[in-house]
Amino acid sequence: xxxxxxxxxxxxxxxxxxxxxxxxxxxxxxxxxxxxxxxxxxxxxxxxxxxxxxxxxxxxxxxxxxxxxxxxxxxxxxxxxxxxxxxxxxxxxxxxxxxxxxxxxxxxxxxxxxxxxxxxxxxxxxxxxxxxxxxxxxxxxxxxxxxxxxxxxxxxxxxxxxxxxxxxxxxxxxxxxxxxxxxxxxxxxxxxxxxxxxxxxxxxxxxxxxxxxxxxxxxxxxxxxxxxxxxxxxxxxxxxxxxxxxxxxxxxxxxxxxxxxxxxxxxxxxxxxxxxxxxxxxxxxxxxxxxxxxxxxxxxxxxxxxxxxxxxxxxxxxxxxxxxxxxxxxxxxxxxxxxxxxxxxxxxxxxxxxxxxxxxxxxxxxxxxxxxxxxxxxxxxxxxxxxxxxxxxxxxxxxxxxxxxxxxxxxxxxxxxxxxxxxxxxxxxxxxxxxxxxxxxxxxxxxxxxxxxx
Ligand SMILES: [Zn+2]
Numbered sequence: 321x322x323x324x325x326x327x328x329x330x331x332x333x334x335x336x337x338x339x340x341x342x343x344x345x346x347x348x349x350x351x352x353x354x355x356x357x358x359x360x361x362x363x364x365x366x367x368x369x370x371x372x373x374x375x376x377x378x379x380x381x382x383x384x385x386x387x388x389x390x391x392x393x394x395x396x397x398x399x400x401x402x403x404x405x406x407x408x409x410x411x412x413x414x415x416x417x418x419x420x421x422x423x424x425x426x427x428x429x430x431x432x433x434x435x436x437x438x439x440x441x442x443x444x445x446x447x448x449x450x451x452x453x454x455x456x457x458x459x460x461x462x463x464x465x466x467x468x469x470x471x472x473x474x475x476x477x478x479x480x481x482x483x484x485x486x487x488x489x490x491x492x493x494x495x496x497x498x499x500x501x502x503x504x505x506x507x508x509x510x511x512x513x514x515x516x517x518x519x520x521x522x523x524x525x526x527x528x529x530x531x532x533x534x535x536x537x538x539x540x541x542x543x544x545x546x547x548x549x550x551x552x553x554x555x556x557x558x559x560x561x562x563x564x565x566x567x568x569x570x571x572x573x574x575x576x577x578x579x580x581x582x583x584x585x586x587x588x589x590x591x592x593x594x595x596x597x598x599x600x601x602x603x604x605x606x607x608x609x610x611x612x613x614x615x616x617x618x619x620x621x622x623x624x625x626x627x628x629x630x631x632x633x634x635x636x637x638x639x640x641x642x643x644x645x646x647x648x649x650x651x652x653x654x655x656x657x658x659x660x661x662x663x664x665x666x667x668x669x670x671x672x673x674x675x676x677x678x679x680x681x682x683x684x685x686x687x688x689x690x691x692x693x694x695x696x697x698x699x700x701x702x703x704x705x706x707x708x709x710x711x712x713x714x715x716x717x718x719x720x721x722x723x724x725x726x727x728x729x730x731x732x733x734x735x736x737x738x739x740x741x742x743x744x745x746x747x748x749x750x751x752x753x754x755x756x757x758x759x760x761x762x763x764x765x766x767x768x769x770x771x772x773x774x
Contacts (some may be wrong), residue, residue: 636650687710
């Protein structure tokens with residue numbers, strides 16, 4: 321909808337080695353001035369509730385008053401590898417870190433963002449084990465657990481705007497706990513009193529922020545919940561904090577467990593070849609074979625979500641979305657051709673100009689118009705003696721199911737080549753056909769009933 325088109329964030333990583341997956345900073349400035357919130361997700365790679373919430377804040381929220389800065393993928397290589405930390409715990413590296421630490425530059429860059437004079441408040445989103453409780457109740461609910469709590473290092477930062485950490489947190493917790501879903505798993509306040517007691521906590525991101533006189537908060541959703549529930553709690557907390565500091569914002573989904581679940585799956589795409597190939601990332605087959613990538617060039621991709629990455633994996637590439645591994649691309653390498661932007665097609669008999677990268681719904685059949693010098697290959701379709709598949713009317717049943725890009729066998733690749741170079745890809749999507757057939761069957765049943773009634 322409106323929000324998505326405005327907030328579409330494109331990321332371009334040219335190298336695809338893991339170590340090159342730098343974190344990204346997404347800054348949104350509201351039309352009206354207000355405080356600047358910095359939200360960090362993914363400091364540990366195996367806490368998807370936190371980093372998915374941060375990602376949704378960048379892709380699905382629109383700030384009207386105030387500014388929202390989000391780093392949704394601080395430890396991106398560890399997120400991809402589903403590891404807490406490939407090089408140890410990144411949240412213990414914010415005090416003194418030797419320069420030879422593999423994450424040194426990442427930490428320096430993050431510290432610089434935290435200490436930016438514009439930043440008013442800092443949030444670090446985590447998923448914690450069990451349920452924090454100030455008193456020992458049982459193994460899952462006790463003072464050693466971290467889930468379902470808001471953490472502060474001290475009650476106040478005197479003389480600092482929004483320095484009433486405890487009060488802000490208590491109001492937020494009350495707001496979270498007023499939601500029905502929180503009844504059995506209420507949030508708690510945990511004050512680590514870092515300055516006076518803890519030593520380990522002095523190395524955390526939030527304590528570094530506190531030392532820079534920035535009000536900082538840790539949010540912990542419980543690892544006992546599935547990802548979308550954790551994400552839901554994080555967003556409840558962030559919205560409560562944003563309300564309190566006078567920010568105004570909107571989002572394009574409903575803040576319910578179900579609404580969040582859908583938002584996490586919706587509208588994910590990655591494109592290659594300057595947009596001449598575009599994949600919607602749902603329900604993909606585990607491997608896409610003969611995928612046309614560029615010869616002698618780094619693989620470049622554009623994703624519309626900051627948790628998507630394409631990473632080299634032996635002789636293949638893997639598309640990742642946070643902790644999820646979506647599909648392998650088994651490449652076939654081509655020179656790329658840029659002489660054409662799209663193709664003329666007949667879709668169910670109707671002429672249409674179709675841009676490369678588009679997915680086009682087909683009910684019954686399609687045909688790619690002949691064009692001199694260009695060869696069309698419909699992956700999974702073959703006709704004896706026909707190397708160029710333009711000019712042929714093709715129906716779904718003429719294409720072999722297992723060549724579809726989706727698990728349901730409904731979406732197929734139409735590729736165009738110029739001499740031996742790859743020009744672009746269009747996807748034909750037959751999913752609409754299934755829906756259309758249902759009423760037809762119903763009509764047929766009615767028609768049969770009619771004579772019987774007479
Ligand atoms: Zn954590």
